Structure formats: structure tokens, C-alpha cells
Amino acid sequence: MHTETPLMPGPILTDDELASVRREYRAARLLPARTYHDPAILEWERDHILRADWVLVAREEDVAEPTSFVRIEVDGEDIIVVRGRDESIRAFYNVCQHRGTAVEERECGKAVRFQCPYHAWIYDLEGTLIRAKHTDDLEDFSFAEYSLRPIHVATWQGFVFLNLSADEPEPLEGHLGDLVDQLSRFDFRNLRSAKQIIYDVNANWKFIAENYSECYHCPGVHPQLNKLTPYDLGGDYDPHGAWQGGWMELVDGAETMALDGGHGSRHNRPPMCGVTSEDERRIYYYVLWPLAFLSIHPDYLLVHRLEPIAPDRTRVICDWLFEPETIGKPDFDPSEPVEFWDLTNRQDWHVCELQQRGTRSRTWVSGRYSNNEPSVQAFDLMVAARYAGEPFPSRPTVRDRFDTPVPKPLGDAGNGNGTANGNGHAAGKDRLGARAKASSGG
Ligand code: FES
Ligand SMILES: [Fe+2]
Structure with missing residues (x-):
């Protein structure tokens, strides 16, 4: 049977529930009780809100100097936020692309590069894989494809925001609006x-x-x-x-x-x-x-x-x-x-x-x-x-x-x-x- 994948997630509340929250406020009702208790709803929120919207995660002062980094956790993901030598702030999943080991163990500090503690694959501060021994004769393998997985980063008023969505998100300033x-x-x-x-x-x-x-x-x-x-x-x-x-x-x-x-x-x-x-x-x-x-x-x-x-x-x-x-x-x-x-x-x-x-x-x-x-x-x-x-x-x-x-x-x-x-x-x-x-x- 043919099923269509919707572009946007389907409603998690019934039409009646949505309508009653959306009434003029003197007539409106609060969100239904289950939205505060149901683990399935939190899972849905993780997928469609926490991993889809811009989330404020840190301050620029946390990576004040070039080459300084901090590890943060967003939605259970271990993430490296690093300020490059070019002053730009970047973020990556702390996951080696070889066999998935956490690459950086320190909570914060300075890094010349990120070297995986397991088999020593090395990534630069832009997340690019720059060394991986014994991979030169692999088929269908390029360093570019096995770089640390990047995360969208934006800053505003000294705050660092991440967006974990795989797609290109709306720019942060558009999201924050007026x-x-x-x-x-x-x-x-x-x-x-x-x-x-x-x-x-x-x-x-x-x-x-x-x-x-x-x-x-x-x-x-x-x-x-x-x-x-x-x-x-x-x-x-x-x-x-x-x-x-x-x-x-x-x-x-x-x-x-x-x-x-x-x-x-x-x-x-x-x-x-x-x-x-x-x-x-x-x-x-x-x-x-x-x-x-x-x-x-x-x-x-x-x-x-x-x-x-x-x-x-x-x-x-x-x-x-x-x-x-x-x-x-x-x-x-x-x-x-x-x-x-x-x-x-x-x-x-x-x-x-x-x-x-x-x-x-x-x-x-x-x-x-x-x-x-x-x-x-x-x-x-x-x-x-x-x-x-x-x-x-x-x-x-x-x-x-x-x-x-x-x-x-x-x-x-x-x-x-x-x-x-x-x-x-x-x-x-x-x-x-x-x-x-x-x-x-x-
Ligand atoms: S898991 Fe990182 S180098 Fe092997
Ligand atoms: Fe209060």
C-alpha cells in the first residue's frame, strides 16, 4: 500500500484539543494533561522541537579564545562547541566517524586538533578528518565524507544557539523575529x-x-x-x-x-x-x-x-x-x-x-x-x-x-x-x- 511521507509532522493533539487552546484567551483551555506526562509526547517534542528549532545552549564566553572548546549536552547528544583560529564558532557531534567513539573527553579547554583516543583518527578544528591511518586503499572512502558531523550554529547578543536539524534551518534572526x-x-x-x-x-x-x-x-x-x-x-x-x-x-x-x-x-x-x-x-x-x-x-x-x-x-x-x-x-x-x-x-x-x-x-x-x-x-x-x-x-x-x-x-x-x-x-x-x-x- 502506498503511504505518503508528510513534509511536516502530523498533529499530536486532536483537532478539538488544538482548537480549544487556540480560542480567544477568555474562552480558551490549557494544553491537555497528557502533554505534560506522556513519554511519547516528550519523544515527539524531542524530534520536532528540540532537534528542529534553534536552542540557546551556551555563551560565547564559554569559548572566548580561538582554539577553545566546550562540551555540552543537547537532547542527550554529546556536542563539541569550538572557536576556530578564524574566530568562528562551530559545533560537531562528539562522535568519531570510524567506530563511533567519543573523540574529546575533556569538558572544556584548548585544542590544537581533536584526536580520537581509540585508533587516533584526527580532525581539525573545523571538524574535517585530516588523518586516518590505513585507509588509503579503501573503496569509496574520502576524508571529506568522514568528517565530524556538523551542527548549525548561530550567535546573538553573546548567546550561542544550535539547531540540530539535518536540513538548513531558518536563520536565527528570522526565528527570533522582532x-x-x-x-x-x-x-x-x-x-x-x-x-x-x-x-x-x-x-x-x-x-x-x-x-x-x-x-x-x-x-x-x-x-x-x-x-x-x-x-x-x-x-x-x-x-x-x-x-x-x-x-x-x-x-x-x-x-x-x-x-x-x-x-x-x-x-x-x-x-x-x-x-x-x-x-x-x-x-x-x-x-x-x-x-x-x-x-x-x-x-x-x-x-x-x-x-x-x-x-x-x-x-x-x-x-x-x-x-x-x-x-x-x-x-x-x-x-x-x-x-x-x-x-x-x-x-x-x-x-x-x-x-x-x-x-x-x-x-x-x-x-x-x-x-x-x-x-x-x-x-x-x-x-x-x-x-x-x-x-x-x-x-x-x-x-x-x-x-x-x-x-x-x-x-x-x-x-x-x-x-x-x-x-x-x-x-x-x-x-x-x-x-x-x-x-x-x-
Ligand atoms: S573509533 Fe575513533 S579512531 Fe577508531
Ligand atoms: Fe514565579
Whole structure:
């Protein structure tokens, strides 16, 4: 019987399931429970997302010098990322083309060439096979064909992205879309990580991304964060590309996100390159599809990278990046921002793990978005687009977090929120301001 191979993967959800996620967000439903639990769905995601999309994997600083390399793991693959003598960054599967041995054993370092420890086949820094003894009389054999298998590499703002697809992918900048212009005022290329913490979270990678996408949970889960950036002060952007994001407003007197309350806590950490006076009052949050989050603070950049391990397990690598001049100061101390976000991260992992546990129940099918979660739907719509084998919609959702009139509590003529969260802001007024900026900001 003749079967046709489809160009794009077939839908992994039923038409009804896809349609209910894709409704206008006040009518939409969350992704079905099985997408967070079924090993077959994670396998499908590995094939059609993790091995098909650009994935942020490292910083250029990890291969700062020519001939320096780092070994990384993406989707279970052992990969060498190396900066050549020509300054170009390249990536290869760490697999000898003779009998498949891992060629490089060191985690990182400098390499003149890569020599397989087994039978000493040698590859240059461009991955080309340059020596393989006793192969001169083989039939149908050329060094060119037995070079290390290359991987697509691109860089942006000092980040290294890989695309494991065998075909030529869309250029990274096309994939990132208007995020490139939106963040062009910053220069993150020289930032350096002053601290890295790796977390093992017992939750599906999509639960973690959805959690990062909203601050509906902030008053209860993050009392410390909510004091600095009340959950209802901010806005969302209107993404055209593989991202979604928005910002939160810092309360008067707060200078950044740090454990001591952010009040005067920046000490000797001046704003990062490109930070405007408006940026100094905000924290920006971006999900870079599929596995990275960028949180832009006035004085540092926080980067989360997710590595899905199992349907219910994700490794999260968190880096705190600062300007090199800031790190170089004798009194540089990142502990306030590090401890603030370490606390916030753990608060998030806790609820994500509870969600993973609860959604295992046979009684759970899928839920509804509150009117405070259009960014969660924006993320889910990217998932739904990939599940459907379609490009991302150019305008995935209603991007205004606060465009719904907030019902007043009975007997309260004023706005209760401003006083309730103790920051002195008039919530209704600021929401309007945030909305006006949101529509012009993206
Ligand atoms: S397996 Fe690498 S040289 Fe033989
Ligand atoms: Fe959170």
C-alpha cells in the first residue's frame, strides 16, 4: 500500500484539543494533561522541537579564545562547541566517524586538533578528518565524507544557539523575529556569568515555562518579589517571532531585584550597557522559544536554560550575568541578586512540582486561563503551533494583560489593590499607563 511521507509532522493533539487552546484567551483551555506526562509526547517534542528549532545552549564566553572548546549536552547528544583560529564558532557531534567513539573527553579547554583516543583518527578544528591511518586503499572512502558531523550554529547578543536539524534551518534572526530589534538597544555580548546554579526540578519543561510567563502566582508564591514588582504593574509585548515577553514595574525606591529589598542594594553595580532611564524602572521577562528565559534587570541579566530529562523532570541551569567592569570591582558582590533569585526559583519549582503531581490525576483533563495569564496562552500557542506542524502565528494572543475591567469588590468604591499590596500605586491608573506603553512598546 502506498503511504505518503508528510513534509511536516502530523498533529499530536486532536483537532478539538488544538482548537480549544487556540480560542480567544477568555474562552480558551490549557494544553491537555497528557502533554505534560506522556513519554511519547516528550519523544515527539524531542524530534520536532528540540532537534528542529534553534536552542540557546551556551555563551560565547564559554569559548572566548580561538582554539577553545566546550562540551555540552543537547537532547542527550554529546556536542563539541569550538572557536576556530578564524574566530568562528562551530559545533560537531562528539562522535568519531570510524567506530563511533567519543573523540574529546575533556569538558572544556584548548585544542590544537581533536584526536580520537581509540585508533587516533584526527580532525581539525573545523571538524574535517585530516588523518586516518590505513585507509588509503579503501573503496569509496574520502576524508571529506568522514568528517565530524556538523551542527548549525548561530550567535546573538553573546548567546550561542544550535539547531540540530539535518536540513538548513531558518536563520536565527528570522526565528527570533522582532525580538532582535526590540533588544538592540542592549549589548549583552560582553556580559560574564558571575554565578551559576543548576536545579533538578520534578516538573515538565512546559509547566516551568508557563510558570515563568505569568505573575498571577506572585502575591502568594513570591511575597518578596511581589513587594518589589507588584504582579499587576507591567505589560506584555506583542511578539512576532519565537518568543513572548513583557515587563514588571519596580516600586518607588527599588533599584533592582535583590534579597535586601532592592532598596539601595545595587551598591556598586551601575546599569548595564544600553539601559535607559525607563529600563531602570523595569524588569523585563522574555521566553525564548523553546527552552530559555531572559530576565533583564537594570544591573544584571538572569538567564534560565531548561533541559528536559523526562516528562516529569527538567534540569534548569541559571546564570547571573554582569558587566565585566562591574565584576572587576574590588567590592563586587552578587550575593543579593543571587540569593533573591535562588529563593524565587525554589518557590517556583515547589509549585511546579505540586502541579506535576496534581495533574497526574485521572480526574484532571485541562483547565482555564485567568484573565491574568495571556502570556501563558502565548507560550501554549507556540506549543500548539509546533504540535500542529505549523509556523508560529504572527500575533499569538491578546497581549494586554490588563485590558479587562477589574470588578470592584462589593462596598469598595476606590481601588483596593493599590493599598492591598502596600506599594502606594493606584492600580487602575498604572494599569492604563502600562497598557498604553505595551501597545507602543512591541
Ligand atoms: S573509533 Fe575513533 S579512531 Fe577508531
Ligand atoms: Fe514565579
